[in-house]
Amino acid sequence: MNRLRKYDTLLFFLFILPWIIGFITFFLFPFGTSVFYAFTDARLPGATNFNFVGIDNFTHMMDDPIFLKSLMNTMFFVVFGVPIVTAGMLGLAMLLNFNVKGIALFRTFFYLPTLVPIVATVIIWRLVFNSEFGILNAGLGALGIGKVDWIGGEHTIKPIIIMLQVWISGSGVLIFLAALKNVPRHLYEAAAIDGASGIRRFFQITLPMISPSILFVIIIQTMYNFQMFTEALLLSKGGPNYSAYTFVYNIYKSAFTDLKFSMAMTQSIFLFAVISLVTLILMKVSNRFVYYEGER
């Protein structure tokens, strides 16, 4: 029996071997590399000539004004983008939860932008927001509003990136839609008999009942916005005047154009710490607001 069990344990490891190899190679190793290089002065990715500099990188990280700017920009996306996008997703999910004929077709169309490759999304948004030939300025022009340089504007680029996130928010909408469908109908019926208004039903039944999904979506959105990079890179190269220059953009620049590889690793670890901390806080704080059915 004992030998049989040993053989079975061996089989277990054989079956999960692909994951073990992948975990060590594509996870532990890169992670270890980044921690290691963060304490050196290596200039190129994977450099072999470097010195150990202790925590110098961490203490000098804030010296770079562009780093600070990128940090502020990312905070802007987290603080404003996350609530706006989450509210947008919930609003759309409620629209798509209407009990009307043809709703399945609407759902299909609303998810479509989410499946557009990001480069194509950027091409499409540039066509729409083009200051000379775009449809948006044409429509505004008809209303007597002058041309706006949306993508080239320091104050418009960040809101545009947030709007773009709403446009491709289909996954969150689907999660909310599934949650809305799980709210027991009898709760609404009982509230209706008691004469509760639609707004009251929303705040006292819908929101508490779907609060676990809200927490889930907020966490995913927070992680996403902390790591926002591709949109900013493709839409305006982080410009104008670094106004869409995000934290991960700065990591990318440190590693590949500034030849400060060790600093890029330091920034990565800093980001990891910040994201972990914020996620932890979100989980803790949410305990008070999130309602889990079946919990006492």
Next chain:
Amino acid sequence: MNSRKIAVKASQYTMLIVALMLFAGPLVWMLSTMLKTKAETYKVPPTVLPDTFSLEAFERLFAVQPMMWQWIQNSFIISFFVAAGAVVSSSLVAYGFSRFATKYRNILFPVVLVTLMIPPSIMMIPSYVLFSKLNWIDTWLPLIVPAWLGGAYYIFLFRQFFMTIPQELDEATYLDGGNRWTVYARVIMPLSKPIIMTTIIFAFVNSWLDFLGPFLYIKNPEMFTLSVGLQLLIGQTSQDLPALAAGAFISIVPIGLLYLFAQRYIVEGVVLTGTKG
């Protein structure tokens, strides 16, 4: 139906249609731009629909960038191998994590889940270092090989599904002289067609949509995926709006078609994992 009900329905349809116009608008504008002549896109104010429908944009697109076909082909090949790898490796690993009563299982499975929480962008540069040490830069290996080594999302998906298959089937197979492998290959996998479909489609779509991976690891234009190629195109033909729109359209079509036929699986994957990649 009383008049109040009709009013409610009417307002619901109005809200849906207004929202749809906002969401579908950019896609319609892309189609419209794509079908215009280059001259027409420079008209002020712009025309909403093309005066004359033309497909010249596609001719110019392939003339400016003859590698388009190559990129489309590359994207298909990479996505195919990623999808195959995701199914094979993740189902094997998930079988291990769902059917073996060993203490190591309870130690290692939480580790799988933890890796789901690690932000991918902090692995971006260290992975680049790894791939350059392995001499994998400018090959498709950084995109394909990890998929063959058990992606955490798909392991989780498969395991959740395997847990719902009754253990009695395994025991019956052992009584008939089967072993661990027979249970996996002859019992579990044939019963898991829905989750296999979800994984194939989901992994294919995610690979097709991936931009950052191929952008970082592939520098040789002949090896580009369609997404990275399109990005090059933005620089080359930034003044030719119809050609750009045509390029965007081409990158959407395969996934759009897949979505129309396999919507159920994509929706399922999103709801189960909470993400599209």
